[in-house]
Amino acid sequence: MAQVEITKDEIDKVYPTVAATVADALGCEEDEVTPQASLIEDLNAESIDFLDIVFRLERAFKIKIPRGKIVENARGSLTEAEFEQNGIVTEPGFKQLRAYLSEVPPERFKTPTKVKDIPRLFTVETFCKLVVLAQRQQAAA
Amino acid sequence: MSDHFAAFSFVDRIVEFEAGRRAVGRYDVPSGISAFPSCLIAEAVGQLAAWVSMEHIAFRGRPVAALATETRFHGDVAPGDTLTLAVDIDSCDDDAVAYSGRAEVRGSTVIELIHCLGPMLPVAEFDAPEALAARLELIRGPGAKPGAFRGVPPPRVVRIGGDRGRSASATLNVPESAPFFGDHFPRRPVFPATLLLDSQIGLAMDLAREATHWPAGSKPVPARMTHVKMRSFMPPGATLEMDAELASASAAAATIKLAARLDGKTAATARLDVVAGGKR
Numbered sequence: 279m280a281q282v283e284i285t286k287d288e289i290d291k292v293y294p295t296v297a298a299t300v301a302d303a304l305g306c307e308e309d310e311v312t313p314q315a316s317l318i319e320d321l322n323a324e325s326i327d328f329l330d331i332v333f334r335l336e337r338a339f340k341i342k343i344p345r346g347k348i349v350e351n352a353r354g355s356l357t358e359a360e361f362e363q364n365g366i367v368t369e370p371g372f373k374q375l376r377a378y379l380s381e382v383p384p385e386r387f388k389t390p391t392k393v394k395d396i397p398r399l400f401t402v403e404t405f406c407k408l409v410v411l412a413q414r415q416q417a418a419a
Numbered sequence: 420m421s422d423h424f425a426a427f428s429f430v431d432r433i434v435e436f437e438a439g440r441r442a443v444g445r446y447d448v449p450s451g452i453s454a455f456p457s458c459l460i461a462e463a464v465g466q467l468a469a470w471v472s473m474e475h476i477a478f479r480g481r482p483v484a485a486l487a488t489e490t491r492f493h494g495d496v497a498p499g500d501t502l503t504l505a506v507d508i509d510s511c512d513d514d515a516v517a518y519s520g521r522a523e524v525r526g527s528t529v530i531e532l533i534h535c536l537g538p539m540l541p542v543a544e545f546d547a548p549e550a551l552a553a554r555l556e557l558i559r560g561p562g563a564k565p566g567a568f569r570g571v572p573p574p575r576v577v578r579i580g581g582d583r584g585r586s587a588s589a590t591l592n593v594p595e596s597a598p599f600f601g602d603h604f605p606r607r608p609v610f611p612a613t614l615l616l617d618s619q620i621g622l623a624m625d626l627a628r629e630a631t632h633w634p635a636g637s638k639p640v641p642a643r644m645t646h647v648k649m650r651s652f653m654p655p656g657a658t659l660e661m662d663a664e665l666a667s668a669s670a671a672a673a674t675i676k677l678a679a680r681l682d683g684k685t686a687a688t689a690r691l692d693v694v695a696g697g698k699r
Contacts (some may be wrong), residue, residue: 305646305676305688326650330486333517333536342510 288410289313289403295338296406303330313403314383328397331405341412348408349396352378367391379404422601424554425567427611429463430470430504432562433555439475442467443505444558447565450499454570457492457641458617460502460530464520465613468506469537470555472516475508478548482516482537484612487647489533500524513539545604572597574618576661578625584665587626591618591659591679600655610653615679615687616644623663623675627693632668637695639673647689657681671695 293313301308304321317323323331332343344350353361354374361371372391376384381403388395435443444467448455469482496502506520515538521531542548557563574591581587593610600608620641627639653659660680667674672694679687 302646324650326485326648329515329536329538330648333486333534334488337534344514 426598427602446502452570458613462613468518480539481542486536490644491531494529584630593657595656639693640696642694
């Protein structure tokens with residue numbers, strides 16, 4: 279998949295619902311949720327919370343988000359073998375990941391990056407992008 | 420008698436089956452048991468969804484309890500009643516099953532499960548796939564012999580603290596052995612999430628009764644449970660710490676936040692909405 283441009287307007291349009299959904303799923307106050315907040319590092323989310331948030335977003339936006347889609351999207355046009363070797367993100371994979379997760383502050387990226395640690399990078403805005411992509415795919419279908 | 424498909428199995432027959440989409444089943448609540456709490460009715464609905472979803476993915480995976488957006492309690496079930504169970508599958512694949520469902524007794528809805536999600540785990544970790552397939556064939560055909568369930572041992576819950584009418588804490592000691600572990604699950608015994616929820620509801624109702632804002636002459640009753648999230652498995656012999664906290668209260672309703680911790684980590688969370696009803 280080629281890198282997809284998502285506009286600020288598109289993010290802004292879905293953000294309030296995404297933020298409310300994240301707050302409700304995590305049982306935190308909505309003002310703790312910011313676009314840049316890392317789900318794991320800042321909001322203490324665990325893997326079950328990711329499942330919960332995606333499940334809620336599907337219903338809130340009437341979209342389908344295949345589970346595991348974020349990491350798959352992050353690979354872009356790279357094959358799995360090009361993206362990672364033995365659980366470690368390759369150099370081209372790292373470049374692709376940085377481009378895909380452009381909303382994530384650069385200092386949060388560590389090298390080497392383990393594939394299992396990629397979700398640690400996800401922010402609330404990452405989920406906004408996921409919603410926008412799913413909406414686009416649904417509209418195109 | 421083996422505990423497998425007996426000690427914690429709540430679908431006797433499947434009378435309608437649309438692969439991967441919906442099913443209707445029946446369960447005869449044994450007349451010889453003392454009670455059949457709402458959480459076991461929810462378990463029965465979840466088990467019907469599990470049968471539909473496991474068949475859909477050729478028994479490669481089995482769903483485990485994880486998320487239940489909303490469970491509405493409409494009525495009680497008595498020993499000797501026959502439950503009619505129905506599930507509608509929203510989506511199902513090797514990763515997870517999403518479903519809603521309900522149970523009725525004599526045409527009246529007793530419980531509704533709305534937007535539940537169970538992640539799929541490799542079935543062979545929990546049970547023999549061929550045994551599950553054979554069981555499904557039985558309950559889709561002639562049906563299982565009813566009456567196998569003999570009840571569950573009363574939960575060992577000990578109140579350890581709290582602020583009367585505002586919060587309550589207790590420990591729940593999961594037994595080292597119990598018949599239900601032979602069924603849930605034969606290859607990996609796990610304390611059923613619905614039994615934990617039953618104990619959590621018990622603690623929440625103790626707290627609700629201690630609160631003083633209810634109208635004179637009424638008593639609190641559970642109306643719905645929301646935000647159920649199971650974060651970890653609870654093995655035999657585990658000690659769980661349960662907390663219930665009054666989150667909001669009005670003249671005729673209250674919301675209680677529930678949490679259970681295992682080894683200091685949150686294992687389960689939920690919220691219970693309680694309303695004023697009946698006579699004290």
